[in-house]
Amino acid sequence: MKKAEYAERGPVPQDVIAAVAMELPPLAAGQVLLEVLAAPINPSDVLTLTGLYGLLPPLPAIGGNEGVGRVAETGEGVDAGWVGKTVLLPLGSGTWRTHLIAEAKGLVALPDGVDVQQLAMLSVNPPTALLMLSEFVDLQPGDWVIQNAANSAVGSYLIGIAKARGLNLVNIVRRESAVESVRKAGGENVLVDGEKLAKRVAEASGGAAIKLGIDSVGGPATDNLARCLAQGATLVNYGAMSGEPCHISPASFVFRDITLRGFWLSPWYRNATPQRRAEVFGEIGRLIATGQLRAPVQATYRLEDIKQAVAAAAAGERDGKILVLPNE
Structure with a gap:
């Protein structure tokens, strides 16, 4: 298991982050282990590394704010039927890593047969x-x-x-x-x-x-x-x-x-009702599933190449998103 971690912030975002080994504790009751399939690098992620974003996590921190994963294992009390399902990663959970633990009650299942790279960009x-x-x-x-x-x-x-x-x-x-x-x-x-x-x-x-x-x-x-x-x-x-x-x-x-x-x-995430969130993500999910909504992808990178990935995301004159595929 690996994660892309940073212990400081600085003007050159790729200089402060690196892929390092990671261990996770055993699953507690109600939790699931997620295998991260794809996670984008958004402008807000780059600004967070430089310290210029409006909301900064405490250090050290794992990069990444959104993405998509697959349920690899379930803890006690969780329906085993979740195993193998594609789900949204919890927003703000540090998604540039190979695996993460999440609460099963917050999982949002995604449709099967849809491009996971497109689904990875659904939350922001x-x-x-x-x-x-x-x-x-x-x-x-x-x-x-x-x-x-x-x-x-x-x-x-x-x-x-x-x-x-x-x-x-x-x-x-x-x-x-x-x-x-x-x-x-x-x-x-x-x-x-x-x-x-x-x-x-x-x-x-x-x-x-x-x-x-x-x-x-x-x-x-x-x-x-x-x-x-x-x-x-x-x-x-x-x-x-x-x-x-x-x-x-x-x-x-x-x-x-x-x-x-x-x-x-x-602020919208903090204040929106569950019903409003469901309406927004329902409309987006349908448009992605039917091919009406699609974002260009400039390039994909392995987690080991996170420095190059962040540099590419921070560079100008791109015509698509930079994605991290941690388990490639």
């Missing part, structure tokens, strides 16, 4: 995309939305969910080389950020009123999106890929009544 980016399309503006089929970082993992989920809901989407990327990957993901109306973006967006949308903007870049890109929005629209920021604060002209607030909001998934 898909609900982020779905909730940003649901929680801020009452969107109806035919309405228009604009997003930047459309080639990101959240961006690709937004494309799939918007299409399934009958929404029109304008997709903005930061470089010409990313256009084709967004189109392969099913994205339409793909434009490169830059000068006269609002004019180009108006041409692509036929002058439609865009009710919702979704920003993951920050800096001047935030204002570029704001200028594309309709009177009274909402702009939601959920990241800062540029490394800069959101820049937005006072004119957008004063003269066009644009609202700027922020979104972070962690």
